[in-house]
Amino acid sequence: MENLTVVVEQIVATVNSFLWDFALLFLLCGTGIFYTFSLKFIQVRKFKEGWKMLFGNFSLHGKNEGKGLSSFQALTTAIAAQVGTGNIAGAATAIAAGGPGAIFWMWLSAFFGMATIYAEAVMAQVTREEKNGVVVGGPVYYIKHIFKGGFGKFLAGFFSVAVILALGFMGNMVQANSIGSSFKNAFGISPVVTGIAIAIIAGIIFIGGIKRIARVTEKIVPIMAILYVLGCIVILAMNPAGLVQAVRDIFVGAFSPQAVGGGLLGVSVQKAIRFGVARGLFSNEAGMGSTPHAHATADVAHPSEQGIVAFMGVFIDTFVVLTCTALVIISSGLYTNGETAAALAQSAFNASLGNVGNIFIAFCMLFFAFTTIVGWYYFGEVNVRSLFGEKAVKVYAVIVVICVAIGATLKVDLVWNMSDMFNGLMVLPNLIALIPCVGIVRKLTKEYEAKKK
Numbered sequence: 001m002e003n004l005t006v007v008v009e010q011i012v013a014t015v016n017s018f019l020w021d022f023a024l025l026f027l028l029c030g031t032g033i034f035y036t037f038s039l040k041f042i043q044v045r046k047f048k049e050g051w052k053m054l055f056g057n058f059s060l061h062g063k064n065e066g067k068g069l070s071s072f073q074a075l076t077t078a079i080a081a082q083v084g085t086g087n088i089a090g091a092a093t094a095i096a097a098g099g100p101g102a103i104f105w106m107w108l109s110a111f112f113g114m115a116t117i118y119a120e121a122v123m124a125q126v127t128r129e130e131k132n133g134v135v136v137g138g139p140v141y142y143i144k145h146i147f148k149g150g151f152g153k154f155l156a157g158f159f160s161v162a163v164i165l166a167l168g169f170m171g172n173m174v175q176a177n178s179i180g181s182s183f184k185n186a187f188g189i190s191p192v193v194t195g196i197a198i199a200i201i202a203g204i205i206f207i208g209g210i211k212r213i214a215r216v217t218e219k220i221v222p223i224m225a226i227l228y229v230l231g232c233i234v235i236l237a238m239n240p241a242g243l244v245q246a247v248r249d250i251f252v253g254a255f256s257p258q259a260v261g262g263g264l265l266g267v268s269v270q271k272a273i274r275f276g277v278a279r280g281l282f283s284n285e286a287g288m289g290s291t292p293h294a295h296a297t298a299d300v301a302h303p304s305e306q307g308i309v310a311f312m313g314v315f316i317d318t319f320v321v322l323t324c325t326a327l328v329i330i331s332s333g334l335y336t337n338g339e340t341a342a343a344l345a346q347s348a349f350n351a352s353l354g355n356v357g358n359i360f361i362a363f364c365m366l367f368f369a370f371t372t373i374v375g376w377y378y379f380g381e382v383n384v385r386s387l388f389g390e391k392a393v394k395v396y397a398v399i400v401v402i403c404v405a406i407g408a409t410l411k412v413d414l415v416w417n418m419s420d421m422f423n424g425l426m427v428l429p430n431l432i433a434l435i436p437c438v439g440i441v442r443k444l445t446k447e448y449e450a451k452k453k
Contacts, residue, residue: 012418028277032115035119039115082285085175087325098272099253101276106280107280109280120292123145126303138293155429163422170419172403179365180195213378214297225316236324291313328352346361
């Protein structure tokens, strides 16, 4: 059994190395650049409009009497999945491995990713369907729309299996584990107790379906993001000189990493790009095919409207939340201490807040990881329904609840790595279908802009 585990670990490590260190960097960034130029920098031209849409629809009590959700509810459901532990641990990992310059490449990949996620949301709107009085959609639906016959069914099935395994099961195990470990460190609470509590609350939300999920995310997501950003601002205000130095290190480190920290990091430009782009894409999920499940449910007048709202989600995830984490870590100067992931983030917050930093990160991890569990559950549910039908949804919900309870108590390194692998694999069918959709997306964009004029 031990030998089998070692073999599986080696296979997963090899696949992940190929996907995240090479293939996906080019595919995801290439698709973002392709759509950016095809749509004439839609993320720049429509940013002001997106800002107005986002805050014009802001509400902690959204109305969703229709078959779908409000545009804001769909966005918060998407952001619930986007803003997760990756915004804390992911930023720290990128900085530890790629130096401060990795954050510049995170920003760049997110900028192009905004065009990709616009296309995903538009296509999710165009191809969505109504099943049992509920609106559903996502990559499975636009994959079958673009590719008719057996090839489309194969790609859609492959995507569905990858999503269910990566997000619904293994991904939610490690999210629960993040909550369990952070609460044990901060308060000494047993991960068993934490896991059971999270599983019960999650199960109650799952039973209520997408509308209950939306009512939860529309309240938690804005509050958690605001509190986290305010906490970071307080820390940065306590160290203005460190903030200025951090901004300088990001731009210098992007092109000359050896000029930062006296060359102690041994980081190259290639490393800064590799870790910045990979962790950034993993955090904001642009092109991965996960968030279109949420954007498909929005009741909007035109598909492009939700596309514009969707790219604001990437902006909030990367340019606001993740950037705050990065600035706190870099300004602390602790990124060369050998720590990485959540441990590095915790050290950076503790440097300014003392033991309060432990508690702050614990609660942030609770909100970030829990909302990700809720969002990822729903993304998996759409694909379970597509593959196995309505009756399988309850079985899926029970399995996810069990995974959450167990995941909080386990050391899940292999599970996390397998989740990474299936996350990467689900990108492939999504992009294979998304690139040929450019004609449809461009036509709808022109139509929308003509109507606005």
